[in-house]
Amino acid sequence: MLNIFEMIDYKEQLDRLIAQFDTTLGEFEVELFAKECPKTVWNFINLAEGRQKSVRKGRYYDGLKFHRVIKNFMVQGGCPDGTGTGTPGYYFDNEFCTELRHDKPGIVSMANAGPNTNGSQFFITMAPLKHLDGRHTVFGQVYKGLDVVLSMAEVAIGMYDRPEEDITINKVTIKR
Numbered sequence: 001m002l003n004i005f006e007m008i009d010y011k012e013q014l015d016r017l018i019a020q021f022d023t024t025l026g027e028f029e030v031e032l033f034a035k036e037c038p039k040t041v042w043n044f045i046n047l048a049e050g051r052q053k054s055v056r057k058g059r060y061y062d063g064l065k066f067h068r069v070i071k072n073f074m075v076q077g078g079c080p081d082g083t084g085t086g087t088p089g090y091y092f093d094n095e096f097c098t099e100l101r102h103d104k105p106g107i108v109s110m111a112n113a114g115p116n117t118n119g120s121q122f123f124i125t126m127a128p129l130k131h132l133d134g135r136h137t138v139f140g141q142v143y144k145g146l147d148v149v150l151s152m153a154e155v156a157i158g159m160y161d162r163p164e165e166d167i168t169i170n171k172v173t174i175k176r
Contacts, residue, residue, distance in 0.1 A: 004089035005053045011042045018175040024168045028145025030108050036097040040139040047120055048172040054088035056080050066167040075152045076111050078121040087119040095137045102129040106142035126153045
């Protein structure tokens, strides 16, 4: 796989951070597990804050869409192309923590195309999805506004599991 950009190694000594999502359907907050999955969490933060060089300029997630919605399964976002095939211009390895599982609605995990193909895409579970354990890196959990996330799975869906009306990430803010 081609890496156009190098992943930076910027990290702060913090165990828990919050990602606040402002979307067209409302706001929700995600607790990020920086202690358990530092590479994954800081990749997400560095993209969100515009620190990581990528195929997009500035704050990576702002303006992107949740491009894939499957009721009772998950909602997926973070693709720069809005198709599910885009990357930030690099990949990084899986980072599994045995204590972190896809065991309830609201789990935030990296989407990938196979082992060690993480980039910018992520998904949020709508139900326990234990078959994804050991295949996708869990790096956060919705702790506020789960009703907003669950409402995403109720929108009308068109071809390729895409929402008929865009669900846009207006802004991601990292709270320390």
